[in-house]
Amino acid sequence: DTGVSQDPRHKITKRGQNVTFRCDPISEHNRLYWYRQTLGQGPEFLTYFQNEAQLEKSRLLSDRFSAERPKGSFSTLEIQRTEQGDSAMYLCASSLVKGATEAFFGQGTRLTVV
Amino acid sequence: SQQGEEDPQALSIQEGENATMNCSYKTSINNLQWYRQNSGRGLVHLILIRSNEREKHSGRLRVTLDTSKKSSSLLITASRAADTASYFCASTRGGTTDSWGKLQFGAGTQVVVTP
Numbered sequence: 001d002t003g004v005s006q007d008p009r010h011k012i013t014k015r016g017q018n019v020t021f022r023c024d025p026i027s028e029h030n031r032l033y034w035y036r037q038t039l040g041q042g043p044e045f046l047t048y049f050q051n052e053a054q055l056e057k058s059r060l061l062s063d064r065f066s067a068e069r070p071k072g073s074f075s076t077l078e079i080q081r082t083e084q085g086d087s088a089m090y091l092c093a094s095s096l097v098k099g100a101t102e103a104f105f106g107q108g109t110r111l112t113v114v
Numbered sequence: 115s116q117q118g119e120e121d122p123q124a125l126s127i128q129e130g131e132n133a134t135m136n137c138s139y140k141t142s143i144n145n146l147q148w149y150r151q152n153s154g155r156g157l158v159h160l161i162l163i164r165s166n167e168r169e170k171h172s173g174r175l176r177v178t179l180d181t182s183k184k185s186s187s188l189l190i191t192a193s194r195a196a197d198t199a200s201y202f203c204a205s206t207r208g209g210t211t212d213s214w215g216k217l218q219f220g221a222g223t224q225v226v227v228t229p
């Protein structure tokens with residue numbers, strides 16, 4: 001499978017715990033994005049990378065959220081001290097940087113904070 | 115905040131009918147894209163239209179773009195039950211190269227096609 005893969009697909013955690021999600025983009029894609037989506041809403045932008053550089057982080061993102069893409073390949077998204085409001089689908093996408101190109105999305109990681 | 119707003123929020127049609135949904139956006143764009151999402155799944159890219167294009171076709175899909183009105187429409191012709199999904203428009207803002215890739219989504223239109 002040469003698409004975007006995310007791991008895990010589902011995560012249930014207790015409030016206050018830390019969680020980490022992984023995203024493996026399409027190999028030749030140099031842009032990688034993280035989005036969060038709650039029921040009935042469109043994806044909300046969190047952050048994106050071009051290679052290993054984090055170009056933008058949403059102002060809506062609290063300091064409990066951090067993302068990395070250390071070698072410009074896979075990325076991790078960590079949420080510290082999870083809260084019930086963090087329950088959502090976390091989507092990763094990748095694309096090429098040049099010109100106007102489509103983004104390819106993974107299947108997402110569904111987080112439930114209990 | 116979300117860049118786009120889709121209209122209607124929900125649409126119920128029968129197989130064979132056409133489905134039309136609209137998207138309005140707020141700022142200047144480089145391009146506008148439409149995505150489909152089946153329940154609980156990831157998004158699938160449908161079609162991209164650049165800011166200097168006015169209409170584009172792909173199979174049963176037809177997209178229009180009116181930059182003067184900051185709006186786009188997606189038409190699905192001869193709908194099928196398999197077209198049941200949520201449809202989102204997403205745009206990349208005009209400006210610097212760095213802003214090209216950041217997609218901003220609307221809240222989506224939920225389409226139900228009954229056999």
